[in-house]
Amino acid sequence: MSRQIFSRRALLAGTGVAAASALLPRRVFAASKAKIRIGLLLPYSGTYAALGNNITDAMKLAARELDNKLGGREIEWIAVDDESDPAKAPANVNKLVVGEKVDVLTGPVHSGVAMAMMQIVRQEKTLTIVTNAGAQAVTGQLCAPNVFRTSFSNWQTSYPCADVVLKDGKKKAVLMFWNYSFGQESMAAFKEGFTKGGGTIVKEIPVPFPSTEFQAQLSEIAALKPDAVFVFFAGAGAAKFVKDFADAGLKDKIALYGSGFLTEGVLRAQGAAAEGIKTTLHYADTLDTPANHKFRDAFKKATSREADVYAVAGYDTVHLLANALGKVKGDTGAQKELIAALESAHVDSPRGPFRFSKAHNPVQNVYVRQVKNGKEIVLGVAQKDAEDPAFGCQMAT
């Protein structure tokens, strides 16, 4: 009850513009080069606020590189704070899709919000680019021609890690995760790879989202004495977990692994507690490629913050859109051609090149990273051109 009861800015803006736009006829803009309306459904408050801000700032950075134009049309941003709350997601999505009639919907961070979003955009056929949420269903069971993802699927962040753990000679693992779809899918993917490779899962410990009180579970892990612990936490939860794990004296006794979100964006807060942790992800700050250096310098200059994996997805989204909209000369009404342009895109991303799978998920390298002296070092590629299996997606068969 004390989290924002409703997003007041969004509500005010939403009702105001909805009222105004109801008076205007639709689809006059394609001809008259009206502004292209990009909806941002991202968290600007709560646990994932920093992620939402980084995605937004990276999108705006990319837009500035393109003179704020996509396919010749000026960009108008319409942002809604989704608060990472799935319960409010249908209302928030409707605000953008039905109320604001955005041309392209982007976001969200939270997988639960993404699921609610999918239900609506599948019906409304709004061109949608998922900029973070890794829920399998987005490019799996619920995959749709009008939905693309520039980030990753949960499977991609965790399945390759199983191999890394096994290669380190660890055979007995405990899984610990925030108990919502992201955590569950991340665990399932790791478990699939780990048991296939001959490892055993000793115990699975779910933690309610967004609880950050881990002491009880750490005592349990200490008693179980596994070789390795594989976890999914992100943001403030990840910062706290890594510190607690070290404070409980487990750091040098049990190896800690995770998908890259365990250390992404919170390395400084974690300090020495993060040293030596190995994670897998499709990006690393220290990736030594020209595209990455260029992007990171520009982001730093624009925001005086360091870029991260979340920012990368936002950045790629706008460049991808610019490319595809350029091919259809900014006509968002030509959705078929627009989708075809996106499907055939090859993106030279800061993370390395990627293309889309049939299910519209990026086919990309997944790297092994390790924290050394407070920096994320790339040890190598865990899986080259990792492609999500797209379970249950009609388009992939």
Add this chain to the structure above:
Amino acid sequence: MTLPLLLLQLLNGVEYGLLLFLVASGLTLIFGVLGVLNFAHGSFYMLGAYLAYWLGERTGSLAAAVAIGVPLMFAVGFVVERLAISRLYGRDHLSQLLLTYGLVLLFNELQRALFGNDVHGVPTPRALAFGLPLGELQAWPAYRAFTCVACLAVAAATRHVLLRTRFGMRVRAGAVNPEIVEALGIDVRRLLSILFSAGTALAALAGILAAPLTTAYPGMGEGVLIVSFVVVVIGGIGSVKGAFFGALLVGLADTLGKVLFPGVSSAMVYAVMAAVLLWRPRGLFGQPAEAR
């Protein structure tokens, strides 16, 4: 579960509960004596944690953060009481909710403007950055033991002030019958100002002490506020003793819930609250409304 593990879990629960008490005690006092439902209480906790980060970064010591942060937040509490809260006395809960919720939004924006949206780690004081070995594998951070002791000391001090000092006597009297206390020549308004400021300082102290354990992050105040309300309701509104036992109960329920029923652990705290209210509708140490 083996016996040593169970004992360890009980310890974890008590530790969490004690930290909750520090926040909930201020909340219950303000509600009990001032009659104000203060949603902004969690914000003071959040500001405390950010002050621990900010002052800690500049002074290099958590003790300095306490020494500067707590009086500072006392002053903030005083200003907030004078400007806003004092207008709420005798108003209905809806007005109180609207104003104090507005303060929550205000303080959140303030945090965003001053400290940004990043997660900030707060280093554990060096003297306490070691582990107390518990069992063969796990260590219990000395800092956690320290927060337990600190919270117990604050609990004892609060109790002493309320029961054994003239100020405490006036507060208790003011809670029961402000008109008579006023007639006796005591400035009740000032009394309430000081009490609110003290509650604010307590919440901030909890935030500062908790910061090395929790890190400072946006939205942390709201999370703790909800649990603190549960504590206050379980303990009985206005009762500091109730807040103490309520906090321990919530800490234990939460910890054991996580171990025994990991899938539904987030509901455990509320199940306990429901059970306590069925048994004692006014909470553990709640007084009937007429007696307050």
